[in-house]
Amino acid sequence: MLEKIDELLVEVVDFNTSDKEKIEQFRIRFNGKKGILNDFFEKFKDVPNEQKKEFGQKINALKQAVNLKLDELKNADSSSISSEKGDLTKPGFPLELGSRHPINLVKNKIIDIFKSIGFAVADGPEIEDDLHNFTALNLPEYHPARDMQDTFYIETNPDILLRTHTSSVQIRYMENHQPPIRILAPGRVFRNEAISSRSHCIFHQIEGLYIDENVSFADLKQSIQFFTTELFGKSKIRMRPSYFPFTEPSAEVDVYWGLNSETDYKITKGTGWLEIMGCGMIDPAVLQNVNIDAEKYSGYAFGMGIERIVMLLYQMGDIRMFFENDVRMLEQFKTV
Ligand code: DAH
Numbered sequence: 390m391l392e393k394i395d396e397l398l399v400e401v402v403d404f405n406t407s408d409k410e411k412i413e414q415f416r417i418r419f420n421g422k423k424g425i426l427n428d429f430f431e432k433f434k435d436v437p438n439e440q441k442k443e444f445g446q447k448i449n450a451l452k453q454a455v456n457l458k459l460d461e462l463k464n465a466d467s468s469s470i471s472s473e474k475g476d477l478t479k480p481g482f483p484l485e486l487g488s489r490h491p492i493n494l495v496k497n498k499i500i501d502i503f504k505s506i507g508f509a510v511a512d513g514p515e516i517e518d519d520l521h522n523f524t525a526l527n528l529p530e531y532h533p534a535r536d537m538q539d540t541f542y543i544e545t546n547p548d549i550l551l552r553t554h555t556s557s558v559q560i561r562y563m564e565n566h567q568p569p570i571r572i573l574a575p576g577r578v579f580r581n582e583a584i585s586s587r588s589h590c591i592f593h594q595i596e597g598l599y600i601d602e603n604v605s606f607a608d609l610k611q612s613i614q615f616f617t618t619e620l621f622g623k624s625k626i627r628m629r630p631s632y633f634p635f636t637e638p639s640a641e642v643d644v645y646w647g648l649n650s651e652t653d654y655k656i657t658k659g660t661g662w663l664e665i666m667g668c669g670m671i672d673p674a675v676l677q678n679v680n681i682d683a684e685k686y687s688g689y690a691f692g693m694g695i696e697r698i699v700m701l702l703y704q705m706g707d708i709r710m711f712f713e714n715d716v717r718m719l720e721q722f723k724t725v
Pocket of ligand 1: 556636
């Protein structure tokens with residue numbers, strides 16, 4: 390038995406590894422509950438008295454050697470980690486810079502353009518009520534124009550819905566402010582348009598609202614022309630009569646894109662014209678709904694889908710790309 394302890398002592402002293410699993414196996418083999426050391430301590434009582442002293446000394450020496458070895462290997466382990474990773478006090482590798490989502494890039498561009506002519510940004514909730522999304526905008530219950538916006542309602546309360554357009558922010562802002570008012574309301578809107586796999590039930594709009602004394606249709610046209618010139622570098626626009634319940638008269642704005650390339654033919658369907666937004670003069674009924682004197686004040690409003698503008702600006706072919714979060718697409722906007 391004493392010889393066996395000597396052999397083990399040599400084995401312990403010679404043991405060397407940086408493998409964590411092997412170190413743990415070594416610890417269990419010697420120091421574990423059913424390990425070699427406990428086994429020897431158990432056997433101690435059966436050792437003849439005259440050998441007890443030497444036996445005791447040897448197993449204590451073995452125990453010390455085992456603990457020393459474990460300390461040594463553990464320290465070596467942590468120092469090898471620090472040497473593997475180099476100087477831990479050095480600054481880290483620079484994180485790669487991300488890029489803004491094209492929708493936000495274009496939203497910010499549009500905001501900058503209108504800011505330069507005095508517009509400020511206003512905000513409103515995405516979960517709206519019927520009053521702000523429809524009724525106060527001159528779209529009372531059963532108005533057929535509600536059908537143009539396939540709406541998500543909350544089953545337990547038909548008064549609550551996901552806003553279908555950013556025009557609801559007009560109402561919220563006018564409730565709390567008297568003219569002059571000049572705001573932009575960008576944000577997400579929701580429509581149940583999953584009928585086509587190309588469309589998505591979430592998209593983005595940006596709304597404009599300007600109310601003051603003597604605001605005319607000419608002001609509206611001029612502001613929009615300024616906008617298309619700044620954003621697209623194109624100043625030729627036309628306004629086609631249209632219908633929105635909250636504006637009278639209402640118009641759809643087309644910008645003349647030109648027919649200089651095959652893409653131009655494709656995206657304009659051979660006409661050279663592209664529709665970019667809806668607009669009009671605020672219907673006096675809307676002003677009355679929010680207690681603004683419709684005799685004294687007039688104003689204009691416009692609303693456009695941001696996705697469409699992004700697709701035109703960057704010639705993107707598929708609207709679904711905006712929501713896939715594919716970094717290969719997003720990375721292309723790093724330098725924009
Ligand atoms: N809210 C309209 C829509 O979502 C867009 C719109 C048209 C907004 C004309 C306006 C406007 O402010 O004057 O289809």
